Amino acid sequence: EIVLTQSPGSLSLSPGERATLSCRASQSVNSNYLAWYQQKPGQAPRLLIYSASDRAAGIPDRFSGSGSGTDFTLTISRLEPEDFAVYYCQQYVTLPVTFGGGTKVEIK
Amino acid sequence: EVQVLESGGGLVQPGGSLRLSCAASGFTFTSYSMAWVRQAPGKGLEWVSSISGGGGVTFYADSVKGRFTISRDSSKNTLYLQLNSLRVDDTAVYYCARGQGIGGYSGLDYWGQGTLVTVSS
Numbered sequence: 001e002i003v004l005t006q007s008p009g010s011l012s013l014s015p016g017e018r019a020t021l022s023c024r025a026s027q028s029v030n031s032n033y034l035a036w037y038q039q040k041p042g043q044a045p046r047l048l049i050y051s052a053s054d055r056a057a058g059i060p061d062r063f064s065g066s067g068s069g070t071d072f073t074l075t076i077s078r079l080e081p082e083d084f085a086v087y088y089c090q091q092y093v094t095l096p097v098t099f100g101g102g103t104k105v106e107i108k
Numbered sequence: 109e110v111q112v113l114e115s116g117g118g119l120v121q122p123g124g125s126l127r128l129s130c131a132a133s134g135f136t137f138t139s140y141s142m143a144w145v146r147q148a149p150g151k152g153l154e155w156v157s158s159i160s161g162g163g164g165v166t167f168y169a170d171s172v173k174g175r176f177t178i179s180r181d182s183s184k185n186t187l188y189l190q191l192n193s194l195r196v197d198d199t200a201v202y203y204c205a206r207g208q209g210i211g212g213y214s215g216l217d218y219w220g221q222g223t224l225v226t227v228s229s
Binding site: 037043045046047050051056057088090095096097098101 | 152153158208
């Protein structure tokens with residue numbers, strides 16, 4: 001099983017600041033089959049990034065994904081008020097599909 | 109507009125059964141894999157099961173294998189999850205989600221709002 005470790009567990013930032021979230025895999029995620037999701041309280045997750053760096057439909061360009069192998073990053077270039085949420089990474093290169101434990105981005 | 113809408117959650121005793129449904133609309137149902145993902149109260153996301161677009165290939169997390177069954181009915185554009193031998197630690201919000209392709213598992217691009225399953229005596 002590929003274990004995804006997200007860091008930090010929480011991040012306290014102000015609107016307009018840059019957020020950098022990390023997702024480290026216990027084994028290589030070949031073909032970059034890695035996605036990022038945003039979840040707000042009481043809501044379903046929303047797909048932001050797939051294949052490590054491709055933005056999903058309708059996702060603003062302030063969200064970007066990068067990385068390969070075992071180290072992946074989600075960057076939010078300038079935080080908007082609606083971006084404060086929990087973010088999860090997911091690998092779908094091999095079974096079982098696994099999610100990271102999440103990073104909570106909080107308003108400072 | 110793509111929509112997926114879950115139903116069927118509720119309170120059930122340990123050892124009991126429940127069937128969840130997910131009605132899909134706004135896309136060609138058989139062209140996409142589908143999945144169930146759950147989230148225990150206050151916890152993170154856990155993949156439960158996936159099924160290919162044609163329904164012929166299924167995948168399960170070890171934690172539910174042999175107890176849960178995923179299926180789909182293309183005539184009704186509906187995904188199902190049969191939950192048997194339920195345990196207290198199956199308590200969670202169960203989300204239905206569309207896969208990005210026709211294969212077994214992938215990124216999940218459209219999610220329902222979830223249905224709560226509570227297993228308690």
